[in-house]
Amino acid sequence: MDIGTLFGIILGLVLIIGSIIVGGGASAFIDIPSVLVTMGGTIAALLITYPVGKVKAVFAVTKKILKAGNLDLEPWYRTLVELATVARRDGLLALESQLESIDDMFMRKGVQMMIDGNSAEAVAAVMEQEISNLEDRHAIGHGIWRSMGSYAPAFGMIGTLVGLVQMLRNLSDPSSIGAGMAVALLTTFYGAFFANLFCIPIQGKLEQRTEEEVALKRMLLTGILAIQSGDSPRIVGEKLLVFISPSERGRLER
Amino acid sequence: MDIGTLFGIILGLVLIIGSIIVGGGASAFIDIPSVLVTMGGTIAALLITYPVGKVKAVFAVTKKILKAGNLDLEPWYRTLVELATVARRDGLLALESQLESIDDMFMRKGVQMMIDGNSAEAVAAVMEQEISNLEDRHAIGHGIWRSMGSYAPAFGMIGTLVGLVQMLRNLSDPSSIGAGMAVALLTTFYGAFFANLFCIPIQGKLEQRTEEEVALKRMLLTGILAIQSGDSPRIVGEKLLVFISPSERGRLER
């Protein structure tokens, strides 16, 4: 798992839970009906908005992405320069032998199309469409986490309103006012906590990741088109370098 | 009805109503004037914003969409590949006999235009215009539900302000303060509940559905243009595959 993400989640939990324990009365912060209203309401609204299949798929993808480390552009850079070297030396058809060593479906498809003799326009069109479809599919994942991040505080507020109305009907017993209001506020707390420590950060992480993947795929497309147009390995490398941040370029040019 | 949507609505209702009953005094949550102010105000604002005919039409469409299951791209994929096979074997005009078996008006129009000998540009232009008009028409539906999702909490707050002013004028009778405030808060509760369990999720579902329909129509357009340009069924299939998520592609390629 990405060490920063794990550390962030633990840090957040320790700080909030710690401040609860230090303040005393941690048991007052556990209230099953409040959890059910906040989290259950969020899930209910989510199931109305999105098909069950997509919600499940997004959770699986999220788990995979949180586990994965960061994307490193370097090996892709080296592979492309190597393919360019082979193509320059032995011709485009010689890439056929390299094909099975390419794991990535996207890159493989591009190289295959190139070997099959498709025009640069055809290769670019199909691969651009793949990138655009990837963005569309990922957008659903961002949407699901964004929805959770806004449903959770909303249902937290709904729960608090229910609790307030119930408390206000029993004002005759002053001793119960504080406890009633404390319980009423719990759902707002749950909603804000869940949204800000999980939903919104995870949505941000997924969006980051989509951008990284799209940038990688654009780099792959640029590389394949450069190889197809017969560029020398040095030129291919230079065209790829613009996709890499200046601070990392030095390492690659060596 | 889409099982997830139905389950979501029931789950949300059960959780909120359950938490009300468990807390005691469910009858305090039913107040007809409060319902009238919140829901009536929302409908009033909606009727000022949108023509009556469009509001009615949107509710009919919403009912239809909630009842329908998810779009499955597979049969459309198979139909297009089949049409491509016929066209390759017997020529474009042979598609005339297939025409009556096509239910979808959009696809039918495209195939008809192709048989009539229109150019690829003409077919694409008319069909792109149809897609763009479909998006425009659907946008009104999204707008109506989005408006309800923001009017409902607003009129909930207006009702609460009315209730608070009335309560504050009778502070001399302390025993009525709690009850008055409880009633005042009810409209805010109704507004938040209606917006977050119905309006916003349904708006989200309709937007999802529009995206799915547009993606399907783009796939149909891609397929028709591929058939018209004389692509082999295998190539047509490949061009369509990019519209389908990688996880489902395996199933189709078999």
Place this chain on the structure above:
Amino acid sequence: MDIGTLFGIILGLVLIIGSIIVGGGASAFIDIPSVLVTMGGTIAALLITYPVGKVKAVFAVTKKILKAGNLDLEPWYRTLVELATVARRDGLLALESQLESIDDMFMRKGVQMMIDGNSAEAVAAVMEQEISNLEDRHAIGHGIWRSMGSYAPAFGMIGTLVGLVQMLRNLSDPSSIGAGMAVALLTTFYGAFFANLFCIPIQGKLEQRTEEEVALKRMLLTGILAIQSGDSPRIVGEKLLVFISPSERGRLER
């Protein structure tokens, strides 16, 4: 006046005012200084933002639009097909005699340019510019109502803050606390009421109307360009049909 709009305004007023009367003490809801702060502040901010002439013009246009019914595309469709018939039969110049029967300035200009022998590009360029300028002019109207919809609650809150500060200075007389707070809340009520029952719905209606007018003008432009290119009346009709929702097409094709 559009019956839905009128009904919406009356419904909203009846519900809110009704709930005030039912709750008792309607007189407590009338406070001239509060009205002055909320509405006057809104108008003051509006006059700083927009030139007086434009504010007046927008109110005149709003009145006209609220009075007008919905746009019906059918007569325009029929007129264009008729013009196409005349042009096909007697040539483009024969449209000269039809010119005075066209009320709409936009359509007249287009037909006139066509008769004058301008190229399709020139006709399209001038008419597109007209559409774009229409959108710009209408955008000011949307902006003015949107501004009012956000200034009104803001000045409502400012009035409430003034009232709260005044009330808090007299806490020594407990009997006046409730009344003071009730008056303080009135401005927030006025602001929310005015924004949500008038400003925001009317803004929505104007935006709707602009979209309808732009769609109509685009249909007119499409029709004129089709006539100019010598399309048969049947083809002109078909090109126009894509602008009309499927549910209304049946009626027109008869």
Place this chain on the structure above:
Amino acid sequence: MDIGTLFGIILGLVLIIGSIIVGGGASAFIDIPSVLVTMGGTIAALLITYPVGKVKAVFAVTKKILKAGNLDLEPWYRTLVELATVARRDGLLALESQLESIDDMFMRKGVQMMIDGNSAEAVAAVMEQEISNLEDRHAIGHGIWRSMGSYAPAFGMIGTLVGLVQMLRNLSDPSSIGAGMAVALLTTFYGAFFANLFCIPIQGKLEQRTEEEVALKRMLLTGILAIQSGDSPRIVGEKLLVFISPSERGRLER
């Protein structure tokens, strides 16, 4: 000064200050530390965000724009038609003599480039770039007022939080609660008042003005290109008319 703006500012000040005086205890609304926190905090945040030079420049520009009346397109229209008449009669080079009577730098540059024999594309490119740079420079002004409009309420709230914490520490003296809370609320009042009567309306006015100036510059560019292409004064006039609202066109065509 634009009479509407001046009237709006005075109206807003009279209404708010009037409601304070009528309510009694106007002196309670003056609190120097509160003014310092709200306005000083806003200025502090502004100085962190924008370079001092730009803040000063924006205030100078704002003063100039508030003083200036509205843009009138009519004289520009007449000047362009006149230039077209001269160019038609005596050739483009004859415009040289008109050059010194043109005050506007933008128009002058365009006419000069035309006289120098630059191509229409070159003239359009340079002038479009000028328009785009004008928009960029103005955008900073909008940004500064928008920032102030959001910093002011934020520092108002910060001041209120400081006041509340201080008040809550002295609950033992009940008589001071009201006064403490009244002072605490003052900063929120200042922030809301300053943002809604000054920052947001002025930002709106500047944006309006930028749009007007850009529209004027586009009209000038259209006119210059029309003159360069040798259009007759009548045609130049017609091309310019689309930039003018229909209600004003009648006056110009006379």
Place this chain on the structure above:
Amino acid sequence: MDIGTLFGIILGLVLIIGSIIVGGGASAFIDIPSVLVTMGGTIAALLITYPVGKVKAVFAVTKKILKAGNLDLEPWYRTLVELATVARRDGLLALESQLESIDDMFMRKGVQMMIDGNSAEAVAAVMEQEISNLEDRHAIGHGIWRSMGSYAPAFGMIGTLVGLVQMLRNLSDPSSIGAGMAVALLTTFYGAFFANLFCIPIQGKLEQRTEEEVALKRMLLTGILAIQSGDSPRIVGEKLLVFISPSERGRLER
């Protein structure tokens, strides 16, 4: 360090801290657990959203930018005009000798590509890609500060909710209510203070800076392309002037 930024930070701190000290009881505003919840929670959410490496890099870049003064376009303008003079007199290849005196990597690359005989399209494509990648890299920095600016108030509110629940459970001891609530409000204060005096202004400053850098790089690109197309130094200068605000142009033309 940019004097305005430094002054802004000190002014903001002095005003807020001053108002705390003047109000008495400054010690009540220091509460370590509250700081931990607000700032720690913000950092935790940030670490979940962004990779650790990028957070660190952004803080380093922020420090550098806050220290740097404003960009001055003048030396770049002069350098480009000088290069144009050399190129006009001695040919493009003579620029080789100037190359080592150019510090900026972006400009150096452009000049090098020009000397190497690349086409104008190739130079423009590579440099546009560099600009677009620069914008993408900077966007992460803006995103990190924007995230902090919204996480900080959110965790402030979470801390306040925790404090309120704890306080409400001890209503039996009235003397502790005020102190408990004061502590509860502290986190909201910290969050609002940190967001509005640091996160949002710094985000604004970074965005300003990115726009300035992009504008500079566009000016460099325009200049290089003008030199490559063989423009005279005077024309190159004129093409560059449109990037400079009118108030500064006079100084440069001298």
